[in-house]
Amino acid sequence: MRSIHHIAIICSDYERSRHFYSEILGFPVIREIFREARSSWKCDLDAGNAAIELFSFPDPPPRPSYPEACGLRHLAFAVPDIAAEVARLEGLGVSTEPVRIDEYTGQKFTFFADPDGLPLELYEDAATAS
Structure with a gap:
C-alpha cells in the first residue's frame, strides 16, 4: 500500500454537503453522477493526493460520533x-x-x-x- 486513494462520506442532505465540501472547504468537483438505480448522488472532489467521494442515499442511519465511538x-x-x-x-x-x-x-x-x-x-x- 502506498497512499490513501479516496475517503467516502455519506451525507443526509446532498446539496448542503456538496456546497460545504466544494464551496466552503474549497475542494474542486471532479465529477458528479446521479445513480438512478440507487436514487443516489455521487460527487468526486479533488482533495490533493486523494479524493473525497460524497454520497447521498435515501434515509441513511445516523452514525454516532459523540461520545467517541469505535471506528x-x-x-x-x-x-x-x-x-x-x-x-x-x-x-x-x-x-x-x-x-x-x-x-x-x-x-x-x-x-x-x-x-x-x-x-x-x-x-x-x-x-x-x-
Missing part, C-alpha cells in the same frame, strides 16, 4: 496557516473549536464539523504552503 475518529486537512483558515471558515458561519497545540509535534490544530456532524480537523503544516 474512524475524524478526517484531518493540512493547512499552511491555521489562524487564516479558522477566520475564513468562521466568516462563512462554520464554528471551530479553540486552536490547540499537539504536545508531541508542536503543531497547531483544531476541530470543526461538517453539516452531518462528521468531525473534521485542521492541522497546520507549513509544508502545504504554495
Whole structure:
C-alpha cells in the first residue's frame, strides 16, 4: 500500500454537503453522477493526493460520533496557516473549536464539523504552503 486513494462520506442532505465540501472547504468537483438505480448522488472532489467521494442515499442511519465511538475518529486537512483558515471558515458561519497545540509535534490544530456532524480537523503544516 502506498497512499490513501479516496475517503467516502455519506451525507443526509446532498446539496448542503456538496456546497460545504466544494464551496466552503474549497475542494474542486471532479465529477458528479446521479445513480438512478440507487436514487443516489455521487460527487468526486479533488482533495490533493486523494479524493473525497460524497454520497447521498435515501434515509441513511445516523452514525454516532459523540461520545467517541469505535471506528474512524475524524478526517484531518493540512493547512499552511491555521489562524487564516479558522477566520475564513468562521466568516462563512462554520464554528471551530479553540486552536490547540499537539504536545508531541508542536503543531497547531483544531476541530470543526461538517453539516452531518462528521468531525473534521485542521492541522497546520507549513509544508502545504504554495
